Structures are given as C-alpha cells and as structure tokens.
Amino acid sequence: MAAKSLRAYAPAKRQQMSSRGELKRKQILDAAAKVLARRGYVAAQLSEIAEAAGTQPGSLYYHFESREELIEEVLHEGVRLSFVRARAVVEAMPPESTPLDRLATALRAHLKFQLVESDYARAVSRSIGQPPEDMWGRVNRKFRAYGKFFDRLIAAAIDAGEIDPEVDRHALRMLIIGATNWAAEWYRRDGSSSVDEIGNLLIRLLRRGVETIPARGSTGAIVDV
Amino acid sequence: MAAKSLRAYAPAKRQQMSSRGELKRKQILDAAAKVLARRGYVAAQLSEIAEAAGTQPGSLYYHFESREELIEEVLHEGVRLSFVRARAVVEAMPPESTPLDRLATALRAHLKFQLVESDYARAVSRSIGQPPEDMWGRVNRKFRAYGKFFDRLIAAAIDAGEIDPEVDRHALRMLIIGATNWAAEWYRRDGSSSVDEIGNLLIRLLRRGVETIPARGSTGAIVDV
DNA sequence: GCCTAAATCTAATCAGAGTTAGAATTAGAA
DNA sequence: TTCTAATTCTAACTCTGATTAGATTTAGGC
Numbered sequence: 001m002a003a004k005s006l007r008a009y010a011p012a013k014r015q016q017m018s019s020r021g022e023l024k025r026k027q028i029l030d031a032a033a034k035v036l037a038r039r040g041y042v043a044a045q046l047s048e049i050a051e052a053a054g055t056q057p058g059s060l061y062y063h064f065e066s067r068e069e070l071i072e073e074v075l076h077e078g079v080r081l082s083f084v085r086a087r088a089v090v091e092a093m094p095p096e097s098t099p100l101d102r103l104a105t106a107l108r109a110h111l112k113f114q115l116v117e118s119d120y121a122r123a124v125s126r127s128i129g130q131p132p133e134d135m136w137g138r139v140n141r142k143f144r145a146y147g148k149f150f151d152r153l154i155a156a157a158i159d160a161g162e163i164d165p166e167v168d169r170h171a172l173r174m175l176i177i178g179a180t181n182w183a184a185e186w187y188r189r190d191g192s193s194s195v196d197e198i199g200n201l202l203i204r205l206l207r208r209g210v211e212t213i214p215a216r217g218s219t220g221a222i223v224d225v
Numbered sequence: 226m227a228a229k230s231l232r233a234y235a236p237a238k239r240q241q242m243s244s245r246g247e248l249k250r251k252q253i254l255d256a257a258a259k260v261l262a263r264r265g266y267v268a269a270q271l272s273e274i275a276e277a278a279g280t281q282p283g284s285l286y287y288h289f290e291s292r293e294e295l296i297e298e299v300l301h302e303g304v305r306l307s308f309v310r311a312r313a314v315v316e317a318m319p320p321e322s323t324p325l326d327r328l329a330t331a332l333r334a335h336l337k338f339q340l341v342e343s344d345y346a347r348a349v350s351r352s353i354g355q356p357p358e359d360m361w362g363r364v365n366r367k368f369r370a371y372g373k374f375f376d377r378l379i380a381a382a383i384d385a386g387e388i389d390p391e392v393d394r395h396a397l398r399m400l401i402i403g404a405t406n407w408a409a410e411w412y413r414r415d416g417s418s419s420v421d422e423i424g425n426l427l428i429r430l431l432r433r434g435v436e437t438i439p440a441r442g443s444t445g446a447i448v449d450v
Numbered sequence: 451g452c453c454t455a456a457a458t459c460t461a462a463t464c465a466g467a468g469t470t471a472g473a474a475t476t477a478g479a480a
Numbered sequence: 481t482t483c484t485a486a487t488t489c490t491a492a493c494t495c496t497g498a499t500t501a502g503a504t505t506t507a508g509g510c
Contacts, residue, residue: 024457040355042267046498058499059458067498129351129410130265171418171426178407179400185354186399193396201396209430249487271468283469284488292468452510459504468495475488480481 025063028053032074036123041130075139078124083146099156108199111180115187125181164212250288253278257299261348266355300364303345308371324381333424336405340412340420350406389437
C-alpha cells in the first residue's frame with residue numbers, strides 16, 4: 001500500500017503524515033506566498049523562497065513536485081482565502097442591509113485583504129497574467145467563481161434599484177476589482193494614502209457613480225428620484 | 226571620428242545612418258513592443274522578438290547593447306507616446322471646456338490608447354513593476370511626469386469646484402489610472418465589453434463619484450454649498 | 451539505546467535564454 | 481565590376497536557476 005513511499009504525495013492524498021512535515025510544508029507555502037507577494041510569479045525564485053522558509057532549495061522538492069506546483073498551490077489558496085473572507089464579511093451583515101451596502105462591504109474587505117492582510121491574496125494580484133497558460137487557466141477558473149460572487153451582489157443592487165440598470169455590469173465589476181487589484185501594485189511603494197482612504201474613495205466612486213439619476217445637466221439644486 | 230565603428234551606437238548619437246539599419250531597428254522595436262504587450266517584461270523572450278521582427282536573436286545585438294536596453298527603450302517610448310497623445314487630445318479641446326471635461330477626455334484617450342491603439346503603451350502597463358529596480362526607476366521617472374499631468378487636471382477641476390475638495394487627489398489618480406491599466410490585462414481575453422463601454426462607465430464613475438454634493442443622507446432635494 | 455522511515459542537505463546535473471565571435475552576405479559607391 | 485562597410489547569420493559559449501541523486505541527519509517506535 002505504501003506505494004512510492006518517497007516523494008510525491010503533494011496535493012494528492014497523503015497518509016496521516018507526521019505533523020513535522022505538515023508544518024514545514026505550511027512554512028514553505030507561507031514563504032512562497034510572501035515572496036510571490038513581493039516579486040510576482042516570474043521573479044519569484046526558489047532560492048529566495050527556500051531562504052525565507054529556512055531551508056535549502058533542493059529540500060523544497062521533498063514537499064512539492066516542482067516550482068510550478070508550489071506556486072500554483074499558493075495562488076489557489078490566495079483566491080480561496082479572498083473568497084472566504086469576502087463572503088464571510090457579507091454574511092455577517094445584518095439582514096436589513098441593502099445589496100449596495102453588501103457590495104461596498106465586500107469590496108472594502110477585498111481591498112484590505114489584498115493590501116495588508118494576506119500575502120496569499122497579494123501573491124495573486126501580483127501574479128495575474130504571468131503564469132503559463134495552463135496554470136493560469138486553472139487558477140482563473142476559481143477566480144471567475146469569485147468574480148461571480150461580486151456579479152451577484154451587483155445584480156442584486158440593480159434589482160433593488162440601487163444601481164442604474166443602464167450600467168454595464170461586466171465592465172463595472174472589472175473596473176472596481178481592477179482598481180483594487182491594481183492598488184496592490186503601488187500601495188506600499190508610495191505609501192501616501194492609507195488603505196482606508198483608498199477604500200473610502202473607491203466606495204464613494206462606486207456609490208455615487210452608479211446610482212440612478214434622473215436628468216443630467218444642472219449644477220444647481222436637484223432632485224429626488 | 227568613426228570611433229568604435231562597429232556596434233554600440235544604440236540610443237546614443239549615430240551618424241547619418243543608412244536608412245536600412247534605421248528601418249530594421251524600428252522593426253525590432255515594434256516587434257519588441259508587440260511581444261511585451263502580450264507577455265510583459267519577464268516573459269518576453271528575445272527569440273520571440275527576433276522572430277516577430279523577421280530576424281535572428283543574435284542579430285538584435287547589432288542594433289542594441291542588450292535585452293535590457295532594447296526593452297527599456299520600448300518602455301520609454303510607451304510612456305512618451307501615451308503622454309503625447311493625452312496632451313494632444315486635451316489641447317485640441319475648445320477653450321471653454323471645463324477642467325473636468327478635459328480630465329475625462331484625457332482619461333478616455335489614455336484608455337483607448339492602452340487597450341487598442343498602441344503596443345508600446347500596452348507594453349508599459351503589462352510590464353509595470355516587473356523590470357529590475359534601476360530600469361524601472363528610470364522609466365518611472367518619466368511615468369510620474371505623466372501622472373503629474375493628470376494631477377494638474379484633477380487640481381484644476383477641484384479649483385473649478387467640479388471635484389469635491391474632500392477627495393484624496395492622490396488616491397483618485399491612482400484608482401482611475403489603475404482601473405485603466407488594469408483593463409489592459411483582461412480586455413481582449415474576455416472581450417465582453419467594448420472600449421467605449423468601459424470608457425463610458427469609467428467616466429461616469431469619475432464624474433458622478435467625485436462631484437461636490439451637499440449633504441449625505443436624504444434622497445430628497447438638496448442644496449448649494 | 452537501536453532501527454527505520456521521514457526529512458533535509460549537499461553537490462552535481464540540466465535546460466533555457468542571453469550573449470558573443472567570427473564568418474557570410476548584402477547594398478551602395480567608385 | 482569590384483570593393484568596402486554595414487548588416488545579418490550561425491554556432492558556440494556562459495550564466496542562472498530549476499531539478500535530481502545520493503548521502504546525511506533527525507525523530508519516534510520497539
């Protein structure tokens with residue numbers, strides 16, 4: 001039954017597995033997430049990951065089949081964690097909160113998670129578009145599921161009349177998620193704005209930018225609905 | 226005078242230079258821009274660039290010192306062209322147009338340029354953050370100058386009372402430029418929205434999201450300043 | 451205190467991409 | 481035509497970073 005007892009039990013099933021290896025494996029993943037968050041997919045080297053994990057490059061291969069497998073697992077985890085967080089935050093809201101409130105909350109959580117809370121999440125936004133086709137295809141499938149979550153929030157807000165039905169839903173999702181992901185690029189580099197400031201502005205743009213408004217012109221006083 | 230007649234006259238001064246080499250050099254730059262736009266800095270290989278330029282990898286070195294020099298020139302050109310375009314489009318506007326109109330127009334031009342018009346511009350947004358420190362530092366200096374251009378438009382719009390002075394200017398610039406650059410990542414991959422649709426929404430978010438609005442709560446009628 | 455499997459290390463190997471040297475070709479002037 | 485410099489090609493060479501093999505160490509069960 002022992003099969004190839006040595007090597008290769010990576011994301012596949014693994015026996016009970018001694019907690020020792022279990023731990024090291026986690027440490028390596030964490031280290032990889034950290035390096036990926038800083039460097040992105042292409043520039044992330046095994047030597048740096050190994051060092052961050054307190055081990056040798058060669059030793060990584062005891063826990064993972066290859067560099068690609070290691071990185072892919074980090075990316076999957078990044079998407080998963082973001083999803084879990086956003087969903088949890090929304091579900092914790094009082095039932096009377098409006099769809100747009102929920103969307104705003106999810107967005108703010110997403111932003112904060114990407115920017116300061118999770119190396120795994122940051123690893124994803126820093127790596128988007130970089131991995132080879134097939135890997136990115138798999139990660140992206142999960143990513144789309146996450147996107148659909150936002151889609152549903154948007155759709156609900158439209159149904160509730162909180163978002164102008166004229167608005168292109170797809171483009172809206174891409175723009176707000178995009179602005180968020182992008183922030184992961186420059187935030188920290190020039191730390192002029194805080195996460196909360198960025199979040200506030202983003203929500204403001206969303207809320208006001210998207211509401212159904214009657215007329216167009218007049219700068220003056222306005223208007224009910 | 227001939228100096229090192231062979232090699233190395235790259236971005237430095239070059240004599241009158243026969244149009245033949247001049248042409249090939251341009252072809253190589255175009256090819257590199259194309260590959261960079263598709264792959265980004267790290268994944269862009271000389272072999273692919275050479276093939277796109279209809280030549281051999283080794284031949285590139287007659288025209289450029291190194292891969293880095295070639296790529297850096299593409300990136301500089303990308304920033305320069307974007308800047309030139311945005312400025313031209315704004316300066317072509319009638320004098321009575323408002324600052325916010327100008328900002329919107331510049332933004333729309335930027336978006337379209339990145340997305341469909343220029344491989345050079347797209348090469349930049351696909352490569353942001355990837356090149357080594359020193360190279361990116363140089364490109365970024367020029368990039369910041371471009372950013373300042375948007376800053377001035379924003380500042381003017383604030384002075385004109387078209388943008389709420391409460392708004393964090395820096396964050397605003399980052400978010401709108403970010404959403405735009407980001408679009409370069411997904412546009413084409415899932416071509417569900419057209420450039421114009423994206424542009425329309427972006428402008429809408431900007432215009433409405435940013436205007437000075439009196440109170441907060443009441444849905445009802447309101448109020449000057 | 452041994453014995454075995456798990457876990458890690460070390461040092462060599464491999465592969466891919468940039469780079470270089472020199473030969474070969476091309477284009478234009480004399 | 482012929483000659484020369486500009487341009488391009490070909491075939492190594494190098495460097496970097498992932499991968500592998502085997503030796504070595506560690507930890508827990510007997």
